[in-house]
Amino acid sequence: MALSTNLSPDKQREMLRQMLTIRRFEERASADYLAGKIYGVVHCYIGEEAVAVGVCTALGxxxxxxxxxxxxxxxIAKGADLNRMMAELYGRQTGYCKGKGGSMHIADFGIGMLGANGIVAGGISIVTGAGLAAQMEGKGGVAVSFFGDGASNAGPFHECLNIAAAWKLPMIYVCENNMYAAQTAAAQTHALPDVAARAAGYGIPGIVVDGNDVFAVHQAASGAVDRARSGGGPTLIECKTYRWRAHTERKGQPDPRDQAEVEAWKRKDPIALLERQLRDQGELDDPGLRAIEGGVMSALEAAVAFAEASPFPLPEQATDDVFAA
Ligand SMILES: Cc1ncc(C[n+]2csc(CCOP(=O)(O)OP(=O)(O)O)c2C)c(N)n1
Ligand SMILES: [Mg+2]
Known part of the structure; x- marks a missing residue:
C-alpha cells in the first residue's frame, strides 16, 4: 500500500469524493443512455477512477x-462543472459544446482541460503542443496526456515521446493500461507486457504503478510533476488498471472478456481500497462516508435536473460554431 503522508486528511477525503463522483456520474449516464435519454456514444471509466484522481491531485x-x-x-478530476457535463451528454444548449458534441467532446480550457477526443492517440499530439507552450511561457506549467494501452501502439505516442524527450518538455504521459483496446487484448498486440519499458527508447523514466491505488498513482505523478517543473523533461507512467463495463454502453452488447477476469478486477475496486486506507488511518467513519456519498448524490441529481430543464439546440443553430466541414 502506498504511503499518503504528504496529503492532508481533507485532501484524501476529497480524492474519495471525486472518485465517487466519477462512478455515480457514469452509473447515471449509463442508465440514462440505455433509457434513450442520452445520445451519441458513452464510454465508461468505472474501475479506473484512481488514475485520473491520483494524477490530477498532483496538478495545479x-x-x-x-x-x-x-x-x-x-x-471531473480536473474540476469540470457537472451540470455542463451532464447537459452535454443530454444534448442540451447549456452543455460544454452547446449540446452538439456529446460525451467525447467535453473541454474546459478555463480549468486546463483541453478536451476529450474521439481519435485514439489524437490527444497525445495536441497536449505535447501544450507542453511546448508551457515551456515557452516559462511559468512552470506542465501538461499531461492520458491515453490507453491501444493508443500506445499508434504513431503519435512514439513521435511525441521522442520530441518531448529531445526538447525536455514539461510533459507527463499517463498510459491507462486496462488490458484491452475495444475487444482486443493488449497481450495480442504488445511486444512487451509493460508500456513503461518503451520509455528507455527515448531516454526518459518509465514507471509502472498499481493504477487502482490512488496514492500510488499520486506519488508517481507528483515525482513526474517535480521533474517536469524543474526542467528535467517528460516521464511515462503506466497505470495498470481495468474497466468494469463493456467498451461502450450499448443495449445487449456482449462483453467478450472472461467474466472471471472481470470479477477478479472488481474485487480490486479502487474506491473500496481508498475507503479501507482512510478507515485504517482513522480518517473516515460511517457518518463521514455517508456525508460524502450524500454530497455526491445531491450534486449529481442537480446536474441531471439542470440537464433535463435545459433546451435542445435549435435547428437554425446547427451550423453555429462549425468552422470547417
Ligand atoms: C484513430 C482511431 N482508430 C480507431 C478508433 C476506434 N476505437 C475507439 S476506442 C478504441 C480502442 C482504444 O483502446 P485504448 O487506447 O486502450 O483505450 P480504452 O478504450 O481501453 O480506454 C478504438 C480502436 C478510433 N476512435 N480512432
Ligand atoms: Mg485500453
Missing part, C-alpha cells in the same frame, strides 16, 4: 491535461 490550476474517448473521469 496552471497545468493542462488532455483526455480520450473515455473522458468523464479526467474532466
Amino acid at each position: 490550476g496552471n497545468d493542462r491535461i488532455i483526455s480520450t474517448h473515455r473522458g468523464h473521469g479526467h474532466c
Whole structure:
C-alpha cells in the first residue's frame, strides 16, 4: 500500500469524493443512455477512477491535461462543472459544446482541460503542443496526456515521446493500461507486457504503478510533476488498471472478456481500497462516508435536473460554431 503522508486528511477525503463522483456520474449516464435519454456514444471509466484522481491531485490550476474517448473521469478530476457535463451528454444548449458534441467532446480550457477526443492517440499530439507552450511561457506549467494501452501502439505516442524527450518538455504521459483496446487484448498486440519499458527508447523514466491505488498513482505523478517543473523533461507512467463495463454502453452488447477476469478486477475496486486506507488511518467513519456519498448524490441529481430543464439546440443553430466541414 502506498504511503499518503504528504496529503492532508481533507485532501484524501476529497480524492474519495471525486472518485465517487466519477462512478455515480457514469452509473447515471449509463442508465440514462440505455433509457434513450442520452445520445451519441458513452464510454465508461468505472474501475479506473484512481488514475485520473491520483494524477490530477498532483496538478495545479496552471497545468493542462488532455483526455480520450473515455473522458468523464479526467474532466471531473480536473474540476469540470457537472451540470455542463451532464447537459452535454443530454444534448442540451447549456452543455460544454452547446449540446452538439456529446460525451467525447467535453473541454474546459478555463480549468486546463483541453478536451476529450474521439481519435485514439489524437490527444497525445495536441497536449505535447501544450507542453511546448508551457515551456515557452516559462511559468512552470506542465501538461499531461492520458491515453490507453491501444493508443500506445499508434504513431503519435512514439513521435511525441521522442520530441518531448529531445526538447525536455514539461510533459507527463499517463498510459491507462486496462488490458484491452475495444475487444482486443493488449497481450495480442504488445511486444512487451509493460508500456513503461518503451520509455528507455527515448531516454526518459518509465514507471509502472498499481493504477487502482490512488496514492500510488499520486506519488508517481507528483515525482513526474517535480521533474517536469524543474526542467528535467517528460516521464511515462503506466497505470495498470481495468474497466468494469463493456467498451461502450450499448443495449445487449456482449462483453467478450472472461467474466472471471472481470470479477477478479472488481474485487480490486479502487474506491473500496481508498475507503479501507482512510478507515485504517482513522480518517473516515460511517457518518463521514455517508456525508460524502450524500454530497455526491445531491450534486449529481442537480446536474441531471439542470440537464433535463435545459433546451435542445435549435435547428437554425446547427451550423453555429462549425468552422470547417
Ligand atoms: C484513430 C482511431 N482508430 C480507431 C478508433 C476506434 N476505437 C475507439 S476506442 C478504441 C480502442 C482504444 O483502446 P485504448 O487506447 O486502450 O483505450 P480504452 O478504450 O481501453 O480506454 C478504438 C480502436 C478510433 N476512435 N480512432
Ligand atoms: Mg485500453
